[in-house]
Amino acid sequence: MERFKAVLFDFDGVIGKTMEDSCRAWAQACTELGVSFDPEEFYLCEGMKSSEYARRLVLRHGRDGHDAEKLVARKNEIYSANNQFSFYVGIESLVKRLRDDGIKVGVVSGGSRQRLLSGRSGDLLKRCDAVVTGDELQQGKPSPEGYMRAAIELKVSPAECLVIENAPLGIESAKNAGMTCIGVCSTLSSNHLREADEVVTDHAELMQLFVDGGSLCSKAAQ
Numbered sequence: 001m002e003r004f005k006a007v008l009f010d011f012d013g014v015i016g017k018t019m020e021d022s023c024r025a026w027a028q029a030c031t032e033l034g035v036s037f038d039p040e041e042f043y044l045c046e047g048m049k050s051s052e053y054a055r056r057l058v059l060r061h062g063r064d065g066h067d068a069e070k071l072v073a074r075k076n077e078i079y080s081a082n083n084q085f086s087f088y089v090g091i092e093s094l095v096k097r098l099r100d101d102g103i104k105v106g107v108v109s110g111g112s113r114q115r116l117l118s119g120r121s122g123d124l125l126k127r128c129d130a131v132v133t134g135d136e137l138q139q140g141k142p143s144p145e146g147y148m149r150a151a152i153e154l155k156v157s158p159a160e161c162l163v164i165e166n167a168p169l170g171i172e173s174a175k176n177a178g179m180t181c182i183g184v185c186s187t188l189s190s191n192h193l194r195e196a197d198e199v200v201t202d203h204a205e206l207m208q209l210f211v212d213g214g215s216l217c218s219k220a221a222q
Contacts, residue, residue, distance in 0.1 A: 004162040004180070006129075006154050007098055008147060009091075011109035013046060013166035013187045016121055017086045025079035033071055035061055043187050046167040047110045049140030050075070076115070085120060088186070090207040092124060097210075099127065106130035106150040108163075108173075110140045130154050141169040144177035151177070164206065171196045182206065 012018045023042050030037035035057050045053055054068040054075075098105050105128045109116060113133040117125055125131050130153040132146045139145050151158050163174035163181040171193060174181040183193030184206050190199045200206045 004103070005160040006104040006106060006151070006156045006162070008106040008108055008150050008161055008163045008174075008179070009095075010047065010163075010165045010167070010170045011107050011111060011116055011121075011125075014164050014184060015087060015091050015107065015124070017088060018083065019043065019046065019187045021083040021085075022075075022079055025075045025082065028078050029071055029075040030057065032074060033058075033067065035063070035067075035071065044168060044192065046187065047141035047165075047170040047173065049110050049134035049137065050112065051134075052140050076112075079115075087120070087124070088203040090203055094207060094210060095124060095127065099129075104129045104154045104156060106132070106154055108132045108146040108150050110134035110146075142172035142176060144173055147174055147177035147179060151179075165196065166193070168192055168195065182209070 009015050012022065023039055026042060027037045027039065037057065050072050051068065054071040055065060058064070058067045058071060095105055107116070107125055107128055107130070109132070111133060112135045113131070116122070116131065116133055130150045132150045134140050137145050147161070147163065148158070151161055158178035161179040163179050164184060165171045165174055165181055166184050166186045167188060171181050171183055172195060175195060181196045183196030183199040184203060185193065185199065185201050186203065190201070193199045200209060
């Protein structure tokens, strides 16, 4: 594989084990507001801005943007009160190893900056070279805007970026930005990730890919 100067991670389902708790929070918020919710659709839409996803849900019921805002706010309340956040095994050490080797590390997420930078996840993300969140973008995934912004902040070309994603919208976003993408099956089966350049079955295989593929990334001095 090519050598890369930057690795860009999605957050939910790639760095943090958040998707199950987030799904339950969306489901409860939708029930309270009388909005239908489909868990499979939720996982397939992962990476979309929360505001866009909520608008999609409420429009089906003839509701307006104000209800979408209430839905997002209630989901955030439920998630904050009930999540059991943890990192995927190996992610923290991988981020440290990449940065020690002079590889730039970025995070591109459809989630809010406030959520991502709070608690344990914030400690890790503050050590990253770029963090781009959905609430500061005009368009969420599958638009390439987030990944292009990260490349600009890191001062690297899209061709020099390797993206790690776990959902089809994120993979499409990375490919639209002209980047190479690895899909990891943390929340969806491989058939949903087939547009990625390579697909790994889990985080253990992802970590092994970096161990075995020393040529994945080039040190800054090279």
